[in-house]
Amino acid sequence: MKSEDRILLAHGSGGRLSRELVESVFGKIMSNPILDRMDDAATLKLEGRLAFTIDSHVVSPIFFPGGDIGRLSLTGTVNDLAMMGAIPLYISAGFIIEEGFRLRDLEIIAGSLQAAALEAAVQVVAGDTKVVGRGAADGIFITTCGLGSIPQGIMLSGSGAIPGDQIIVSGTIGDHGAAILSHREGIEFDAELKSDCAPLGALVGAMIEASPNIHVLRDPTRGGVAATLNEIAYASGVDIEINEEKIPYRSEVRGTCELLGLDPLILANEGKLVAFVAGSDSEIVLETMRKHTFGSEATVIGMVQNQASSRPRVYARTLLGSRRIISMPTGEQLPRIC
Amino acid sequence: MKSEDRILLAHGSGGRLSRELVESVFGKIMSNPILDRMDDAATLKLEGRLAFTIDSHVVSPIFFPGGDIGRLSLTGTVNDLAMMGAIPLYISAGFIIEEGFRLRDLEIIAGSLQAAALEAAVQVVAGDTKVVGRGAADGIFITTCGLGSIPQGIMLSGSGAIPGDQIIVSGTIGDHGAAILSHREGIEFDAELKSDCAPLGALVGAMIEASPNIHVLRDPTRGGVAATLNEIAYASGVDIEINEEKIPYRSEVRGTCELLGLDPLILANEGKLVAFVAGSDSEIVLETMRKHTFGSEATVIGMVQNQASSRPRVYARTLLGSRRIISMPTGEQLPRIC
Numbered sequence: 271m272k273s274e275d276r277i278l279l280a281h282g283s284g285g286r287l288s289r290e291l292v293e294s295v296f297g298k299i300m301s302n303p304i305l306d307r308m309d310d311a312a313t314l315k316l317e318g319r320l321a322f323t324i325d326s327h328v329v330s331p332i333f334f335p336g337g338d339i340g341r342l343s344l345t346g347t348v349n350d351l352a353m354m355g356a357i358p359l360y361i362s363a364g365f366i367i368e369e370g371f372r373l374r375d376l377e378i379i380a381g382s383l384q385a386a387a388l389e390a391a392v393q394v395v396a397g398d399t400k401v402v403g404r405g406a407a408d409g410i411f412i413t414t415c416g417l418g419s420i421p422q423g424i425m426l427s428g429s430g431a432i433p434g435d436q437i438i439v440s441g442t443i444g445d446h447g448a449a450i451l452s453h454r455e456g457i458e459f460d461a462e463l464k465s466d467c468a469p470l471g472a473l474v475g476a477m478i479e480a481s482p483n484i485h486v487l488r489d490p491t492r493g494g495v496a497a498t499l500n501e502i503a504y505a506s507g508v509d510i511e512i513n514e515e516k517i518p519y520r521s522e523v524r525g526t527c528e529l530l531g532l533d534p535l536i537l538a539n540e541g542k543l544v545a546f547v548a549g550s551d552s553e554i555v556l557e558t559m560r561k562h563t564f565g566s567e568a569t570v571i572g573m574v575q576n577q578a579s580s581r582p583r584v585y586a587r588t589l590l591g592s593r594r595i596i597s598m599p600t601g602e603q604l605p606r607i608c
Numbered sequence: 609m610k611s612e613d614r615i616l617l618a619h620g621s622g623g624r625l626s627r628e629l630v631e632s633v634f635g636k637i638m639s640n641p642i643l644d645r646m647d648d649a650a651t652l653k654l655e656g657r658l659a660f661t662i663d664s665h666v667v668s669p670i671f672f673p674g675g676d677i678g679r680l681s682l683t684g685t686v687n688d689l690a691m692m693g694a695i696p697l698y699i700s701a702g703f704i705i706e707e708g709f710r711l712r713d714l715e716i717i718a719g720s721l722q723a724a725a726l727e728a729a730v731q732v733v734a735g736d737t738k739v740v741g742r743g744a745a746d747g748i749f750i751t752t753c754g755l756g757s758i759p760q761g762i763m764l765s766g767s768g769a770i771p772g773d774q775i776i777v778s779g780t781i782g783d784h785g786a787a788i789l790s791h792r793e794g795i796e797f798d799a800e801l802k803s804d805c806a807p808l809g810a811l812v813g814a815m816i817e818a819s820p821n822i823h824v825l826r827d828p829t830r831g832g833v834a835a836t837l838n839e840i841a842y843a844s845g846v847d848i849e850i851n852e853e854k855i856p857y858r859s860e861v862r863g864t865c866e867l868l869g870l871d872p873l874i875l876a877n878e879g880k881l882v883a884f885v886a887g888s889d890s891e892i893v894l895e896t897m898r899k900h901t902f903g904s905e906a907t908v909i910g911m912v913q914n915q916a917s918s919r920p921r922v923y924a925r926t927l928l929g930s931r932r933i934i935s936m937p938t939g940e941q942l943p944r945i946c
Contacts, residue, residue: 282666282944284830284876285937289839308843309765310688310826311661313758316654323649324700324753328620328738328745350648362662364751366704398751400664402944407666408744413702413736415662415753420651427647488648492622501627505646538622599623606620606740 275373282367282401295373296397299380300387304360304395312395314360319420321356323347326413330606332379335449336464337540339412340382345469345540346608347416348390349489352474353543355426356418361387362396364413369404379410390469392416418471424478430485431506435574436552438545440473440559441466441567442518443495447537448526450607457529463522468541473562480558483548490544491608493599496535496584498544500598503582511585512572512596535586536599538607546574613711620705620739633711634735637718638725642698642733650733652698657758659694661685664751668944670717673787674802675878677750678720680946683807683878685754686728687827690812691881693764694756699725700734702751707742717748728807730754756809762816768823769844773912774890776883778811778897779804779905780856781833785875786864788945795867801860806879811900818896821886828882829946831937834873834922836882838936841920849923850910850934873924874937876945884912 280287297306304312325346332339344361351358363383367376387394445466452463470489477484486506490498495517503510519534527534541564547555552570559565575585584596618625635644642650663684670677682699689696701721705714725732783804790801808827815822824844828836833855841848857872865872879902885893890908897903913923922934 279943280938282830283937283942284832284835285874286935287938288831289936307765307767310691311659311694311754311756313692314658314660315656316658318653318655320652320654321649322652322698322700322753322755323734324702324751325736326702326704326738326751328704328740330740330744353648354651356649360660362660362753364662364664364702364753366664366666366749366751396661398663400666400749400944400946402666402668402746402749405743406668406746406944407749408740411704411738411740411745411749413662413664413704413751413753415660415700415702415751416649417660417755418649427645429645492620493626494622497622536623597624598627599621600618600625604621605617606738606744608738 277367277369277371277373277401279369279401279403282399291399295377295380300384300394302393304393316419321351321354321418321420323350324415325350326411327608328411328606329608332409334453334465335462337467338379338382339410340379341386341467342540342608343412343414344383344386345467347414348392348469348471351416351418352471353487353489354420355424355478356420358390358392358416358418358471360417361392361394362415363394364398366400366407366411368407368409369401371409386469390471426487428486428502428505431502431508431546431574432485433508433574433576434549435485435546436549436570437512437572438547438556438568439571440543440565442520443539444519444523444534444537446540447607448523451530452526457526459522459525461522466539466541468564470543470564473564476558476562477555481551481555483551484545486546488544490539490542492538494536494538495544496596496599499584503584507578507582509575509578509583510572511575511587513587514589516569516571518567518569535596615705615707615709615711615739617707617739617741620737629737633715633718638722638732640731654757659689659692659756659758661688662753663688664749665946666749666944667946670747672791672803673800675805676717676720677748678717679724679805680878681750681752682721682724683805684946685752686730686807686809689754689756690809691825691827692758693762693816694758696728696730696754696756696809698755699730699732700753701732702736704738704745704749706745706747707739709747724807728809764825766824766840766843769840769846769884769912770823771846771912771914772887773823773884774887774908775850775910776885776894776906777909778881778903780858781877782857782861782872782875784878785945786861789868790864795864797860797863799860804877804879806902808881808902811902814896814900815893819889819893821889822883824884826882828877828880830876832874832876833882834934834937837922841922845916845920847913847916847921848910849913849925851925852927854907854909856905856907873934
């Protein structure tokens with residue numbers, strides 16, 4: 271394959287060129303015994319309770335500091351499985367590609383996806399490729415679907431938060447959103463701002479082993495921590511209070527937010543989680559998280575106050591000691607962040 | 609919701625409008641206890657061998673005679689599961705929508721997808737919605753992922769064909785491809801040409817019950833019967849011969865092909881299957897298929913001749929008695945057929 275080669279409409283036709291593309295790119299990069307059978311569906315053997323999820327990825331730009339759409343597509347779906355307490359196992363990926371897309375870029379993206387799959391210890395077992403004409407899509411969109419196994423006794427849900435739960439974030443907030451936005455806007459810092467894009471299955475596995483009293487896990491992607499906390503408050507029927515002072519940010523993220531007039535709490539994260547843990551177990555969970563690469567900066571940012579008497583609310587105790595409502599973000603400013 | 613309402617970028621932001629869209633469209637139309645939990649992943653209980661598949665759908669136009677992109681997205685994935693002998697059970701769906709898309713059209717499409725899910729006896733248990741700016745996608749793309757349970761003892765694969773197998777098609781060939789192409793080109797017939805878009809799980813279930821000697825099942829979608837037979841010949845290492853006279857077409861399909869200079873064997877089908885069955889069982893399988901709505905015109909079109917001595921080939925015995933090679937289609941002419 272030559273570096274100047276580009277995707278043609280016929281690569282999506284189901285004919286000879288489709289076959290060649292699948293064999294020379296996906297078959298070569300992602301080869302494993304299940305995928306290599308190239309049947310209409312992958313055959314798997316699994317027992318017990320499963321987690322099943324899907325996410326389409328339309329991030330722009332497709333290459334960004336700290337990752338690309340391939341890595342993001344894998345980690346985004348793996349993390350959704352992990353948030354259910356599941357051990358991520360199998361991934362399927364559907365590619366929608368614009369005619370004229372560079373084959374070399376497709377190889378790089380497939381390579382990133384596969385590298386992230388190895389890092390997350392999952393296998394890509396099924397795939398599909400469609401091609402649309404020039405101008406009918408913007409480069410490449412990737413939809414990934416994930417399948418994981420939920421260990422016996424694990425019951426996590428956004429509706430599980432109860433008063434007294436400590437709220438932990440696994441590290442600095444807003445890195446992914448700020449990296450994409452500053453890259454798009456051409457904002458530069460001394461230290462490069464990178465997406466946090468990472469698979470969290472191993473971190474979650476260690477947390478679950480450390481404590482049976484984790485009530486909710488969520489990855490604050492689109493809509494950021496603000497949306498995630500509002501969703502959990504709403505699903506669990508509780509009021510939440512976080513302490514602004516405790517929220518960890520990188521200085522570059524704070525800088526980007528000041529320049530663009532954004533609240534870091536609404537920025538997407540792609541390698542962070544929010545955990546609601548019974549007060550008695552928050553120390554042991556924190557300790558466990560801090561031993562892990564992707565949880566080394568874990569910290570408690572707030573707690574569940576009470577059952578909501580009317581509409582569930584998320585409050586922030588400000589640096590000045592007053593209390594403000596963190597509302598569900600409206601989101602107009604942040605298209606195509608993941 | 610007003611009929612003139614349109615999708616905004618903020619509908620894909622993960623914030624308030626995302627939530628409203630999910631609740632007012634998908635939550636209302638596809639409601640079931642698993643989906644309604646709105647967690648990061650659906651939780652399922654399954655045992656044994658599973659089939660797992662993914663398909664992106666980019667068909668243009670999105671509304672066509674006999675179906676729309678919603679129905680197609682559901683049946684396409686259900687049929688991939690059925691071709692592995694699996695009982696289709698669960699579906700997840702990822703929507704990529706262009707800013708400005710009509711909300712009313714989204715409701716119609718979600719309704720078609722759900723109606724097809726009921727017809728196929730599957731549940732949509734997980735979903736995702738992304739919105740891209742005007743011009744960054746062409747209306748709507750839907751990626752569906754399917755999960756099915758493979759009954760004990762069932763082992764179907766494209767590599768299972770052996771000499772002596774009879775090749776059965778479940779009905780007329782090329783309906784979907786011809787319907788899309790004639791609609792695009794503005795070709796009209798007295799009788800409307802409709803897509804055959806239908807879920808084949810129940811048909812396959814009956815076939816498998818009737819005979820343990822079905823070796824291969826495939827749905828001849830993109831690339832048509834020509835691509836499917838070539839793939840099976842290649843995967844199984846056999847030579848195949850079909851009889852042109854035996855291939856069932858609607859006269860409108862033949863007409864479309866004559867007008868556009870296409871071979872009906874390369875047209876996509878979305879509600880048909882090709883079965884390779886041991887000669888001894890072909891009669892009982894045919895009889896079973898013909899009792900079923902989606903198999904009433906099932907017929908034998910050829911057989912597996914021998915192990916391939918060199919490159920596996922698909923031959924057609926022509927009406928004149930000569931033999932021509934059916935090669936893997938190149939596919940340039942047929943973009944966005946599914």
